[in-house]
Amino acid sequence: MDIDITLNGTERTFEAQRSDSLLDLLRRNGYTGTKRGCDTGNCGFCTVAIDGEPALSCVKPVATIDGTEIETIESLGTQDDLHPVQEAFVDNAALQCGFCIPGMIMRSRSLLVENPDPTEKEIREALSGNLCRCTGYEKIIDAVQDAAGRMGEEGVAADGGLVRGEGE
Ligand code: FES
Numbered sequence: 001m002d003i004d005i006t007l008n009g010t011e012r013t014f015e016a017q018r019s020d021s022l023l024d025l026l027r028r029n030g031y032t033g034t035k036r037g038c039d040t041g042n043c044g045f046c047t048v049a050i051d052g053e054p055a056l057s058c059v060k061p062v063a064t065i066d067g068t069e070i071e072t073i074e075s076l077g078t079q080d081d082l083h084p085v086q087e088a089f090v091d092n093a094a095l096q097c098g099f100c101i102p103g104m105i106m107r108s109r110s111l112l113v114e115n116p117d118p119t120e121k122e123i124r125e126a127l128s129g130n131l132c133r134c135t136g137y138e139k140i141i142d143a144v145q146d147a148a149g150r151m152g153e154e155g156v157a158a159d160g161g162l163v164r165g166e167g168e
Pocket residue numbers: 035036037038039040041042043044045046047056057058059
């Protein structure tokens with residue numbers, strides 16, 4: 001079957017098996033920033049955004065995503081030009097092995113677009129489905145609080161991207 005989606009801002013058509021998940025489709029086509037952990041909807045490592053909402057790609061059948069807009073971690077910054085949420089994770093040393101981090105960042109970005117100034121409790125609730133086996137979570141919470149300030153300073157559009165001309 002063919003699946004038509006807008007992936008990281010570009011309209012694309014992918015071939016897929018009916019039994020594929022969105023995570024299968026992404027990773028098979030080189031979008032390996034989205035990680036496969038449990039593959040059962042329990043760890044958050046595979047978090048992407050579908051039509052602006054955070055979603056677990058491992059339990060999303062491809063048949064249900066036709067016509068949607070998908071954003072993966074590859075849609076954010078680059079190695080030389082990080083997104084503010086990515087910068088905050090690096091500067092707060094909020095990662096160790098890094099395996100959970102793409103999902104954490106995608107979930108955090110969605111939170112901050114919806115709620116630019118979340119309380120610590122709101123951050124913990126938002127990230128409650130994203131597990132991390134390394135950091136103990138404290139630095140991740142610090143990073144999200146820091147990212148909230150950075151996104152405010154840099155002028156972040158409603159879709160989580162940077163507003164041109166601001167923060168440049
Ligand atoms: S790999 Fe999707 S929730 Fe764990």
